[in-house]
Amino acid sequence: MKHPQVHPDTDQLKLTEVMAALSDPIRVGLVRLLSDDVERGWGELRAPVAKSTLSHHLKVLRAAGLTRTREEGTRCFVRLRRDDIATRFPHLLDAVLEAADNEDVGHQVGLVSDSVTA
Amino acid sequence: MKHPQVHPDTDQLKLTEVMAALSDPIRVGLVRLLSDDVERGWGELRAPVAKSTLSHHLKVLRAAGLTRTREEGTRCFVRLRRDDIATRFPHLLDAVLEAADNEDVGHQVGLVSDSVTA
DNA sequence: GGCGCAGTTCGACGTTCATAGAACACCGAA
DNA sequence: TTCGGTGTTCTATGAACGTCGAACTGCGCC
Numbered sequence: 308m309k310h311p312q313v314h315p316d317t318d319q320l321k322l323t324e325v326m327a328a329l330s331d332p333i334r335v336g337l338v339r340l341l342s343d344d345v346e347r348g349w350g351e352l353r354a355p356v357a358k359s360t361l362s363h364h365l366k367v368l369r370a371a372g373l374t375r376t377r378e379e380g381t382r383c384f385v386r387l388r389r390d391d392i393a394t395r396f397p398h399l400l401d402a403v404l405e406a407a408d409n410e411d412v413g414h415q416v417g418l419v420s421d422s423v424t425a
Numbered sequence: 426m427k428h429p430q431v432h433p434d435t436d437q438l439k440l441t442e443v444m445a446a447l448s449d450p451i452r453v454g455l456v457r458l459l460s461d462d463v464e465r466g467w468g469e470l471r472a473p474v475a476k477s478t479l480s481h482h483l484k485v486l487r488a489a490g491l492t493r494t495r496e497e498g499t500r501c502f503v504r505l506r507r508d509d510i511a512t513r514f515p516h517l518l519d520a521v522l523e524a525a526d527n528e529d530v531g532h533q534v535g536l537v538s539d540s541v542t543a
Numbered sequence: 544g545g546c547g548c549a550g551t552t553c554g555a556c557g558t559t560c561a562t563a564g565a566a567c568a569c570c571g572a573a
Numbered sequence: 574t575t576c577g578g579t580g581t582t583c584t585a586t587g588a589a590c591g592t593c594g595a596a597c598t599g600c601g602c603c
Contacts, residue, residue: 321528322453322521322524322525322528322530323447323448323449323450323453323530324448326444326445326447326448326521327444327445327448329441329444330441330442330444330445330448331441331560331561332441333561335440335441335444349579349580350579356561356562356563357562357563357564358563358564358579358580358581359562359563359564359565359580359581359582359583360561360562360563361580362580362581362582363560363561363562363581364561366581367560378580380569380570380571380579381569381570381571381578381579381580382570382578382579382580383579383580395524395527396520396523396524396527397520397523397524398516398519398520398523399517399520399521399523399524401516401520402514402515402516402517402519402520403440403444403517405514405515405516405517406440406513406514406515406517407440409513409514410439410440412440412441449590449591451591467549467550468549474591474592474593475592475593475594476549476550476551476593476594477550477551477552477553477592477593477594477595478591478592478593479550480550480551480552481551481590481591481592482591484551485590496550498549498599498600498601499548499549499550499599499600499601500548500549500550500600501549501550
């Protein structure tokens with residue numbers, strides 16, 4: 308981890324960055340996955356991309372202020388910054404999540420515990 | 426104009442495309458400008474980019490299904506597809522517009538009739 | 544017909560992005 | 574201290590993007 312991860316303050320979130328972060332299906336899938344406000348470990352996340360690519364996507368989400376990452380030993384945990392986003396952009400995340408559900412955006416993203424055979 | 430402009434059907438709008446379209450300040454500015462549901466002519470639009478670039482941005486908005494373009498002789502008019510978007514993605518556009526207002530995203534975009542000295 | 548205007552398309556350039564693999568840094572355990 | 578697991582960073586590559594100027598198309602008008 309080396310460099311401490313940066314998390315923008317709530318009042319620094321930029322709309323265009325948030326929109327850009329949510330313009331990739333995999334990232335939308337990750338946000339959907341985290342929308343139950345449960346903190347998840349890296350290892351729980353299942354996505355059809357290489358490890359480094361997943362790390363990249365999580366970094367984008369973090370930089371956009373959508374998620375917060377916590378380190379514990381060698382592992383990392385992610386959580387959605389729901390309240391912060393709602394404070395800055397009321398109803399935005401809810402609207403996006405609803406739309407993403409209807410369209411099933413990012414369905415390829417899931418938890419390892421989910422039955423992969425589905 | 427040559428090739429007839431394509432306007433995706435309401436039920437074909439893709440969330441990620443909409444998000445991508447709204448991840449550029451100029452395009453957000455255009456959407457804000459059109460948010461009063463008034464049809465505007467190309468000539469009314471003022472943006473700090475070249476003519477061809479503006480054409481490109483309007484094409485992106487059109488392709489994402491956010492706007493509808495009508496031709497009349499040699500001129501074109503744009504209108505926001507508010508109802509269509511609201512049908513497909515309820516509350517999404519409202520949330521984005523509210524956030525964009527708070528942040529004044531795309532303030533560089535305006536109408537020629539607006540006092541430029543401001 | 545010929546001119547000019549309005550808007551699009553094309554070609555080009557530099558930037559950013561998504562992606563992957565390899566190398567690295569870090570921590571915990573043996 | 575050495576090893577393996579975990580996550581980041583580096584480097585590279587191909588694609589997409591924003592931008593512009595120039596060339597093109599189509600329409601209206603003189």
